[in-house]
Amino acid sequence: MILNRGIGNDDNGGDPALHREHIDITLSPTPGRAPLLELPFTMADLARLRLQVTRRAEDAGLCDPRLSDFVLAVHEVASNAVVHGGGKGRIQLAHTAQGLRCVIADSGPGLTRAKPCEAATLPDGDEAESGRGLWLAQALTDHFDVSVCPAGTKVTLVALLS
DSSP states (O other): OOOSSSSSSSSSTTOTTGGGTTOOOOOSOOTTOOOSEEEEEEGGGHHHHHHHHHHHHHHTTOOTTHHHHHHHHHHHHHHHHHHHTTSEEEEEEEEOSSEEEEEEEOOSOOOSSSOTTOOSSOOSOTTOSSSOHHHHHHHTSSEEEEEEETTEEEEEEEEEOO
C-alpha cells in the first residue's frame, strides 16, 4: 500500500504535519447543510460504515488517492472508538467551507496521553500489531484533533476537497 503524504515517500521528508502548513480551513460544518452521515456504530457496523463514508465522501467530490486516505483514517479512528471507547461510537460526516469534516466520538475512559500523535515520526515498535491507528489517521488527513473529557473522546478529521 502506498500512503500519500509523507509516509514511505519523499514528498515532504516523512513529516505528516508539513502538508498542513498554510491551510486556511474552516472546521465548522457548512451552515444550512444537513450532515452527509450521522449515526451510532458498533464493531458489527464498521464494514458498512466504511462503505457509507466512501460513498458519501466520493459524492461530495473527494477523489483518489485522497478518498482512500480519508476513508482509511476514518476507519482507524472508528475502530479505536469501538475497541477503546466502550464498544460503540458515533460518527458525523459533514461539508465544511473547504472540504469534509468527520467527527467520531465515544464514551470510553479516554486516552492515556494528552497528545497521542505529537511525534511526526512513526511510533516505536516496528513489530507491534497495534498502536499506530491515530498516528496514521493524523498522517492521512489535512487536519486532525483529539479532545478528551470525562464523557469520552472526540476525534475530528478534515480532508480538503482541493
